[in-house]
Amino acid sequence: MPVDGVNSTHFAVGPVVAIVVVVALAMLSKWIFGSGRRRSAARSLVPPAAQIDTGLLRPVAELPDRAAAAAVRAVLSDAGIRSTVGILRDGRVRVLVFPDDEDRARRLVPPGPVTPG
Numbered sequence: 001m002p003v004d005g006v007n008s009t010h011f012a013v014g015p016v017v018a019i020v021v022v023v024a025l026a027m028l029s030k031w032i033f034g035s036g037r038r039r040s041a042a043r044s045l046v047p048p049a050a051q052i053d054t055g056l057l058r059p060v061a062e063l064p065d066r067a068a069a070a071a072v073r074a075v076l077s078d079a080g081i082r083s084t085v086g087i088l089r090d091g092r093v094r095v096l097v098f099p100d101d102e103d104r105a106r107r108l109v110p111p112g113p114v115t116p117g
Contacts, residue, residue: 057096
């Protein structure tokens with residue numbers, strides 16, 4: 001029997017509707033703002049022999065470890081050439097410079113496994 005004209009199911013329907021609305025909004029936002037992992041997973045697989053994109057930087061030396069790369073970077077730094085290192089998947093290290101400094105850097109890099117620009 002209703003008390004003061006209020007149906008007792010009213011107290012159960014309100015929270016259920018609120019939960020349904022929140023779940024629907026969560027699903028909608030996940031769909032709109034989701035990372036799209038399913039679509040890009042196949043594109044992110046890089047074949048092992050693929051060329052690594054270094055952007056504007058050019059590789060001037062490929063060395064076996066970080067210590068050797070640090071020594072080459074010190075020589076380049078003393079000559080006023082900015083450089084950085086990039087670590088390959090097999091553990092080798094590339095010393096990278098900007099294109100404007102590539103020729104000078106190649107003249108300063110000791111002979112060894114130098115990669116083409």
